[in-house]
Amino acid sequence: MSVGTGRVLRMAYLVASVAGVGFFALSVVLLGYWPKQVLDAQTRAMGPEFVLELTPSATRGRAVYAREGCAYCHTQQIRYLASDHARFGAPTLAWETRRDYPHLWGTRRIGPDLSRAAGTRPDDWQLAHLFAPRALVAQSVMPAYTSLFDGAPDRPRQEARDLVAYLNTLGRARELAGAEGESRAQQACNCADDEMAQMAFHGSLNTHPAQARRTREAPMLPDAGDLPRGQRLYAARCASCHGPRGEGDGPGAVALLPAPTNVTEHEYASARIGAALWNGVAGTAMPAWRDYSPEDLAALVAAVRALSAPGTEAELPAGLLERGRQTYREHCVQCHGERGDGAGPAAAELTIAPADLTSGRATLARTVATLRSGIPGTPMAPWTARLANADLIAVAHYVRSLYEPAAGAAR
Numbered sequence: 001m002s003v004g005t006g007r008v009l010r011m012a013y014l015v016a017s018v019a020g021v022g023f024f025a026l027s028v029v030l031l032g033y034w035p036k037q038v039l040d041a042q043t044r045a046m047g048p049e050f051v052l053e054l055t056p057s058a059t060r061g062r063a064v065y066a067r068e069g070c071a072y073c074h075t076q077q078i079r080y081l082a083s084d085h086a087r088f089g090a091p092t093l094a095w096e097t098r099r100d101y102p103h104l105w106g107t108r109r110i111g112p113d114l115s116r117a118a119g120t121r122p123d124d125w126q127l128a129h130l131f132a133p134r135a136l137v138a139q140s141v142m143p144a145y146t147s148l149f150d151g152a153p154d155r156p157r158q159e160a161r162d163l164v165a166y167l168n169t170l171g172r173a174r175e176l177a178g179a180e181g182e183s184r185a186q187q188a189c190n191c192a193d194d195e196m197a198q199m200a201f202h203g204s205l206n207t208h209p210a211q212a213r214r215t216r217e218a219p220m221l222p223d224a225g226d227l228p229r230g231q232r233l234y235a236a237r238c239a240s241c242h243g244p245r246g247e248g249d250g251p252g253a254v255a256l257l258p259a260p261t262n263v264t265e266h267e268y269a270s271a272r273i274g275a276a277l278w279n280g281v282a283g284t285a286m287p288a289w290r291d292y293s294p295e296d297l298a299a300l301v302a303a304v305r306a307l308s309a310p311g312t313e314a315e316l317p318a319g320l321l322e323r324g325r326q327t328y329r330e331h332c333v334q335c336h337g338e339r340g341d342g343a344g345p346a347a348a349e350l351t352i353a354p355a356d357l358t359s360g361r362a363t364l365a366r367t368v369a370t371l372r373s374g375i376p377g378t379p380m381a382p383w384t385a386r387l388a389n390a391d392l393i394a395v396a397h398y399v400r401s402l403y404e405p406a407a408g409a410a411r
């Protein structure tokens, strides 16, 4: 080997090691430091001035979430994808998780994204689901977290309550930022022409299709639903709560308040069932089924109607309805409304909407039982202490007479 070649080789080692260290430093700057600077600046510019701290309970719940490995199956980061946007709401902005350290974004999307889980399900659903996911969602692969309970879904330990408190904070920061926060973020983003970035600002935040909403919207459904298909869907999706025969006795019914409706004791106008499926029943565990096609929804309507058998009505003694009407005007109008459509003056203040008595009715026996014991978990209280028995029976007959089988609107 000549002296010259030795020098070149030594130089090559030097060049290679300097270049190696150089590229390492460059990648740290480009992939670590620079994005952090950009994100920090973006977070400062787009985030609201104040972001609420978690409560002590939610902080403990966050630790339970991390410990139990929820993040192995659930992400907390909605991507800039149309499919994510439709299922979970607006894509997550950087500032939304700025208090989240260490972060729980997750990477595997086996279960739904939970970024905006707050408010999508009521607490009774969350607890019953953590205790036994398959009692509510028949084909779920989520493990049961029975160790967070004292043997029953309605006996949660502090850890389960904390975990639900934590779930109820997810997405809250963005929601609390409100319209003001949105316009601040949009201005700072300065991205009016960037279609992808605009996704983060489109539509309402909590657009989870299963989030129950309190609207009277009813979907346009085909007139005749495919009954066998509806029965298959019912068995897979609804029987877990409403029971195989619709009697409200599925495995999920145990801990839900209000309990799933016993549909065999009810008759409904088709549009009412369609609206209940489209909107869910806000304030209860009844989810909305907005990701179903109109054909599937119509099939489900047929399946529910097949379970609920309308009875024959007895002739009523004269004066009974009039007595019932007076009792109704005195005691029930403020919630159920003049016409019985559930739009009384107090209705807006109630979490669970008063029943629309024009588009559905229960059997006489069920109606009397409802008036005697109320509907636990809802503002419908028992009336035995306030009404004489004769008035109670009269008003039961009266509210049943309000039913119109062809009623178009729902609650």
Ligand code: HEC
Pocket: 064, 065, 068, 069, 070, 071, 072, 073, 074, 110, 111, 112, 114, 117, 120, 133, 134, 137, 140, 141, 142, 143, 145, 163, 167, 208, 210
């Ligand atoms: C093995 C994967 C897996 C693990 C671990 C897991 N989940 Fe799930 N989770 C799922 C799947 C799949 C679903 C969808 C089916 C269902 O609703 O049960 C789901 C659904 C949910 C939902 C309902 C979301 C919605 O909008 O419908 C919540 C809330 C939830 N999980 C919370 C948790 C929490 C809290 C933990 C940890 C204690 C956890 N999950 C652990 C797989 C998992």
Ligand code: HEC
Pocket: 125, 136, 234, 237, 238, 239, 240, 241, 242, 252, 256, 258, 259, 260, 261, 263, 272, 273, 276, 277, 281, 284, 285, 286, 287, 289, 300, 304, 360, 375, 378, 411
């Ligand atoms: C997680 C449990 C659960 C599941 C799953 C469920 N429901 Fe419900 N359902 C409820 C609860 C709770 C109520 C409300 C009871 C109340 O308001 O008193 C309800 C109410 C209803 C009502 C009455 C609505 C009204 O306007 O009075 C109908 C009809 C109904 N469900 C049909 C279905 C169908 C069809 C499915 C399947 C696609 C289904 N439910 C799935 C829990 C469930």
Ligand code: HEC
Pocket: 258, 266, 281, 327, 328, 331, 332, 333, 334, 335, 336, 346, 350, 352, 353, 354, 355, 360, 361, 362, 367, 370, 371, 375, 378, 379, 380, 381, 383, 395, 396, 399
């Ligand atoms: C404070 C408001 C309020 C008052 C007052 C009230 N209700 Fe209700 N009622 C409700 C709510 C809320 C529901 C629906 C709960 C649910 O979704 O399960 C309901 C449900 C019902 C149902 C059940 C319908 C069904 O499909 O099963 C009947 C029947 C009923 N009310 C009759 C009456 C009568 C009769 C009176 C007067 C004596 C009355 N209510 C007074 C709030 C009220």
